[in-house]
Amino acid sequence: MPKKTDIVAAAAPAVEAQGKQAVSALEEVLGHLKRAGAGVGEKAEAALDDAGAAVRRAADYLATDAKKDTKALLEKAAKEAKAHPKTTAAIAAAAVALAGVIVANEVRKRKK
Numbered sequence: 001m002p003k004k005t006d007i008v009a010a011a012a013p014a015v016e017a018q019g020k021q022a023v024s025a026l027e028e029v030l031g032h033l034k035r036a037g038a039g040v041g042e043k044a045e046a047a048l049d050d051a052g053a054a055v056r057r058a059a060d061y062l063a064t065d066a067k068k069d070t071k072a073l074l075e076k077a078a079k080e081a082k083a084h085p086k087t088t089a090a091i092a093a094a095a096v097a098l099a100g101v102i103v104a105n106e107v108r109k110r111k112k
Contacts, residue, residue, distance in 0.1 A: 017069070021061055021065070022058060022061065022062065022066070025054055025055075025057055025058035025061060026058055028054040029051050029054040029055050029058065032047050032048070032050040032051035032054055033047070033048075033051050035047040035050075
């Protein structure tokens with residue numbers, strides 16, 4: 001049975017890299033939008049153009065690189081699941097139970 005830390009350690013670098021790139025691109029967008037709001041005329045237009053370019057870069061990353069990284073992680077997870085079916089079943093059961101608890105709490109909150 002693989003240790004949870006082994007699986008997490010295998011996935012962590014790719015997930016962390018994806019998150020950092022997406023956050024960086026979105027922070028850049030936020031900066032451009034703040035400048036656009038503070039500027040007037042041509043400066044505002046230029047800042048909005050920069051923001052649009054940053055959004056396109058973020059979208060491009062999410063459409064290509066993140067998809068590739070996610071595919072690799074899913075393939076690794078599938079191999080682990082095939083190698084350890086009992087552990088996979090236990091994790092799936094725990095996930096379903098957790099989802100049930102979350103749904104029950106949300107229903108309870110909405111009834112109040």
